[in-house]
Amino acid sequence: MSQHDNEPVEVRIRIGGPAGFGIKAAGQTLARLFMHAGYETFDLTEYPSLIKGGHNNYLLRVSTEEIFSHVEPVDILVALDADTVRLHLGELTEGGAVIFDPEAVDIDEIEGVPDSACLIDVPLKQIVYDAGGVPIMRNTAALGAVLGHMGFPLEYLTDSITAQFAHKKPEIAEQNVACATAGYEYASEHGCAFPYEMAPRERRGGEERILVDGNEAAGAGALAAGIGLYCAYPMTPASSLLHFFAKHGETYDVVTKHTEDEIAAMNMVCGGAFGGTRSMCATSGGGFSLMVEALGMAGVSESAVVVGLFTRPGPATGMPTWTEQSDLRYAIHASQGEFPRVVLAPGDRDDAFHLTWQAFNLADQLQTPVILLGDSYLSDNRQSIPPFDTSRVEIDRGDLIAEGEVSEYRRYAVTDSGVSPRALPGVTGAEQIVNSYEHDEYGFGAQGEIAEVRIAQNDKRMRKLDLARTLVPPPAYFGPEEADLSILLFGTTKMPVREAMKWLERDGVSVRMMQLVTVWPFPAEEVSAFLGEAKRSAIIEGNHTGQLQGLVREQCLVDVDHTLHRYDGRPFSPEQVRAFIEEVCG
Amino acid sequence: MPAVKEYTTTNKPTWCPGCGNFGMWEALKRALSELEMEFADYSVVWGIGCHGNGADFLKTQGFHGLHGRALPVATALSLTRPDLKVIVEMGDGDGYGLGMGHFVHTVRRNVDITCIAHNNQIYGLTTGQASPTTEHGMRTVSTPSGVLEEPVNPIGLALAEGATFVARGFAGDIPHLTELYKEALRHEGFALVDVFQPCVTWNKLNTFSWFRERVYKLEESGHDTTDRTAAFDLSLTTFHDMTCTPEECRIPIGVFYREEDTPSYNAGVKASQTPGWRSAREPRDISDLLASFS
Numbered sequence: 026m027s028q029h030d031n032e033p034v035e036v037r038i039r040i041g042g043p044a045g046f047g048i049k050a051a052g053q054t055l056a057r058l059f060m061h062a063g064y065e066t067f068d069l070t071e072y073p074s075l076i077k078g079g080h081n082n083y084l085l086r087v088s089t090e091e092i093f094s095h096v097e098p099v100d101i102l103v104a105l106d107a108d109t110v111r112l113h114l115g116e117l118t119e120g121g122a123v124i125f126d127p128e129a130v131d132i133d134e135i136e137g138v139p140d141s142a143c144l145i146d147v148p149l150k151q152i153v154y155d156a157g158g159v160p161i162m163r164n165t166a167a168l169g170a171v172l173g174h175m176g177f178p179l180e181y182l183t184d185s186i187t188a189q190f191a192h193k194k195p196e197i198a199e200q201n202v203a204c205a206t207a208g209y210e211y212a213s214e215h216g217c218a219f220p221y222e223m224a225p226r227e228r229r230g231g232e233e234r235i236l237v238d239g240n241e242a243a244g245a246g247a248l249a250a251g252i253g254l255y256c257a258y259p260m261t262p263a264s265s266l267l268h269f270f271a272k273h274g275e276t277y278d279v280v281t282k283h284t285e286d287e288i289a290a291m292n293m294v295c296g297g298a299f300g301g302t303r304s305m306c307a308t309s310g311g312g313f314s315l316m317v318e319a320l321g322m323a324g325v326s327e328s329a330v331v332v333g334l335f336t337r338p339g340p341a342t343g344m345p346t347w348t349e350q351s352d353l354r355y356a357i358h359a360s361q362g363e364f365p366r367v368v369l370a371p372g373d374r375d376d377a378f379h380l381t382w383q384a385f386n387l388a389d390q391l392q393t394p395v396i397l398l399g400d401s402y403l404s405d406n407r408q409s410i411p412p413f414d415t416s417r418v419e420i421d422r423g424d425l426i427a428e429g430e431v432s433e434y435r436r437y438a439v440t441d442s443g444v445s446p447r448a449l450p451g452v453t454g455a456e457q458i459v460n461s462y463e464h465d466e467y468g469f470g471a472q473g474e475i476a477e478v479r480i481a482q483n484d485k486r487m488r489k490l491d492l493a494r495t496l497v498p499p500p501a502y503f504g505p506e507e508a509d510l511s512i513l514l515f516g517t518t519k520m521p522v523r524e525a526m527k528w529l530e531r532d533g534v535s536v537r538m539m540q541l542v543t544v545w546p547f548p549a550e551e552v553s554a555f556l557g558e559a560k561r562s563a564i565i566e567g568n569h570t571g572q573l574q575g576l577v578r579e580q581c582l583v584d585v586d587h588t589l590h591r592y593d594g595r596p597f598s599p600e601q602v603r604a605f606i607e608e609v610c611g
Numbered sequence: 612m613p614a615v616k617e618y619t620t621t622n623k624p625t626w627c628p629g630c631g632n633f634g635m636w637e638a639l640k641r642a643l644s645e646l647e648m649e650f651a652d653y654s655v656v657w658g659i660g661c662h663g664n665g666a667d668f669l670k671t672q673g674f675h676g677l678h679g680r681a682l683p684v685a686t687a688l689s690l691t692r693p694d695l696k697v698i699v700e701m702g703d704g705d706g707y708g709l710g711m712g713h714f715v716h717t718v719r720r721n722v723d724i725t726c727i728a729h730n731n732q733i734y735g736l737t738t739g740q741a742s743p744t745t746e747h748g749m750r751t752v753s754t755p756s757g758v759l760e761e762p763v764n765p766i767g768l769a770l771a772e773g774a775t776f777v778a779r780g781f782a783g784d785i786p787h788l789t790e791l792y793k794e795a796l797r798h799e800g801f802a803l804v805d806v807f808q809p810c811v812t813w814n815k816l817n818t819f820s821w822f823r824e825r826v827y828k829l830e831e832s833g834h835d836t837t838d839r840t841a842a843f844d845l846s847l848t849t850f851h852d853m854t855c856t857p858e859e860c861r862i863p864i865g866v867f868y869r870e871e872d873t874p875s876y877n878a879g880v881k882a883s884q885t886p887g888w889r890s891a892r893e894p895r896d897i898s899d900l901l902a903s904f905s
Binding site for chain 1: 620625649654666676690695716881882887893894900905
């Protein structure tokens with residue numbers, strides 16, 4: 026059964042069609058079965074902001090070796106409509122297959138189909154009709170055809186279908202199994218030879234895998250941290266985190282509220298944090314804009330809140346379902362006035378889990394907002410990864426005063442660290458006003474306008490930024506210390522760059538990468554050292570204006586030699602990164 | 612049980628002499644004292660406005676939030692701290708203007724909050740602009756030719772959105788207001804007490820004497836507080852042409868409507884039955900969740 030070749034085997038499958046065809050769900054079924062069969066998977070969903078029609082597609086990369094991102098080429102293209110063939114023909118590898126229903130796609134009408142392409146005309150509609158199913162089951166027939174073409178055991182699919190529909194009427198599962206089987210048989214009989222040998226395999230060491238996207242990872246991290254309140258207004262790509270808490274909130278005792286707007290969401294998490302509950306909200310740029318006044322309130326009132334800012338191309342409504350890294354400066358600077366904040370930028374799913382539970386600790390230790398800066402590329406897409414190491418999770422609620430320990434309470438006592446011991450409401454003697462106004466040590470606004478009081482409180486708050494520097498996660502480094510090129514980046518660009526580094530290493534090009542895990546407070550010393558030691562340096566970031574580059578200039582008084590930007594809504598691909606590195610390394 | 616005066620902080624009130632906020636402050640202190648509320652039993656959340664300056668004067672473990680945003684802060688506190696009685700103090704510009712969206716949604720949720728609206732029908736702290744409840748035709752610094760809009764009807768709005776306790780008070784009748792506060796604080800669910808609170812500096816129309824000549828008590832009028840339609844009709848009689856005589860304008864105060872058996876939003880949320888901080892004493896076991904990802 027198992028295959029222990031040294032040669033890595035990799036297959037890329039793209040499923041495309043109009044919205045409403047269940048393309049993402051079908052693709053995830055495929056991802057899960059390959060994960061169960063011992064492979065690594067990485068998916069990328071592309072979809073317009075609509076419910077029916079348009080062009081949706083789901084790209085799945087399946088590999089025997091560790092992978093870090095999606096890639097551009099496609100070996101098997103499943104086209105549920107003619108647009109899918111037209112739009113993705115150029116990605117087809119030599120000898121790649123196109124699986125289509127001749128009733129939906131007139132392949133002869135489409136220009137540029139290479140002679141080498143393996144055309145598999147599966148009568149999907151007829152198969153569904155014969156099985157007595159409903160139109161959406163074309164997906165299942167197509168998945169069957171994918172496995173049939175690959176010669177991969179059908180049971181992996183049928184088992185998964187049986188499990189998936191276990192709680193529905195038995196005929197649903199039966200019809201789906203019939204569709205899968207018919208698609209499988211048709212493709213195995215009518216297809217051409219599949220160039221790779223793909224079979225279920227033992228994963229080295231037999232390690233377990235989980236299949237998660239960034240929002241599920243962040244949700245798991247928040248649950249582990251003891252979150253008790255999650256508030257949000259739906260906004261792509263953060264909405265699935267609201268669904269996550271709506272689904273799991275009752276099991277894990279998390280008050281989950283779909284609020285009337287993001288203003289309410291952010292004010293609510295301040296209220297939750299005031300009561301001592303670990304509280305989080307998440308949104309994208311537009312919703313964050315509504316949250317900003319209350320973000321500032323969290324700063325001045327010293328509220329321990331966690332805010333997810335999962336970005337997409339802006340400004341305004343922008344490109345709702347696509348990705349971009351153009352809110353870095355916004356995350357760091359949003360709000361009038363000045364206050365300390367921490368901005369953490371997860372680069373992949375494991376980061377999303379660990380940085381989220383750490384964000385709750387930092388928020389409590391510093392009594393100030395912590396922002397998790399992600400993006401659609403991370404939020405929306407799943408990867409097979411080892412289960413999160415939950416043994417690392419720790420809970421630190423910061424400086425809390427318990428019942429019976431309060432005397433002469435001053436909520437905003439001026440301290441050397443800037444952190445004032447916190448007594449929650451309900452604790453005897455903990456009279457206080459947690460205040461959006463500038464205030465004195467007791468929280469009273471009336472005295473907040475006295476110049477000396479203002480200075481003392483402002484200085485106290487800003488001292489927490491120095492404390493933050495000692496608590497926040499350090500930058501992460503990848504690649505050899507001596508390298509041809511040193512790349513600085515933040516967030517999800519980590520994934521395609523790691524993938525490109527893997528390829529380039531085989532070609533003898535050495536790259537070192539520094540990932541800013543904490544983007545604020547900015548690790549200026551580390552960045553200066555990194556760039557100072559670089560033979561040649563570059564910044565890769567998903568925006569137009571070079572926001573990270575600007576920060577480096579401002580904070581380190583240096584610049585980099587090369588930059589690569591992308592702002593078309595798509596994530597960097599490792600191919601693009603490799604081409605850039607090869608070019609700058611001459 | 613703290614005495615009334617113990618609910619006062621060391622800060623000297625900065626409201627104008629004769630301000631309606633003094634009467635509301637006094638009535639709330641009396642209500643808290645008579646209900647034997649210790650300082651750790653309740654939490655007050657304020658918005659921004661003259662009313663909000665009261666955060667400095669009332670002894671509590673409270674939160675002075677943003678303009679218009681007291682209700683969402685209080686909602687979260689109520690849903691995560693079942694051991695606290697949560698009180699909101701908001702203004703008419705604050706709660707019915709900027710925060711109107713939150714008001715309507717909090718009412719329809721029936722979150723367990725006692726919401727006290729300081730309704731002086733003017734912007735006080737920003738020096739005299741028309742507020743959402745300023746009467747039609749009134750001239751202010753922002754409406755020199757007179758207000759063109761109809762005023763917001765908070766009682767009618769709350770009733771329309773399914774409020775389970777709706778009352779109106781008058782800052783010039785402290786004993787009556789104290790009783791209203793006590794009933795609202797005993798209510799489980801969202802309780803609105805909209806209080807006419809004359810602004811002696813900026814509102815020269817709706818003065819203490821103007822109200823004294825016009826208010827009457829619902830409990831003395833035979834009003835049935837379980838009759839929602841009758842309550843709604845009464846809410847429509849509040850605002851009249853500003854030149855109306857005391858005989859023409861009769862302004863009801865007291866409880867308009869109450870429902871005792873409607874469950875609060877809090878009652879429907881399992882996680883709201885225990886304080887939220889209890890979930891974060893040690894890392895949660897998420898092994899079942901992780902298993903569902905495999």
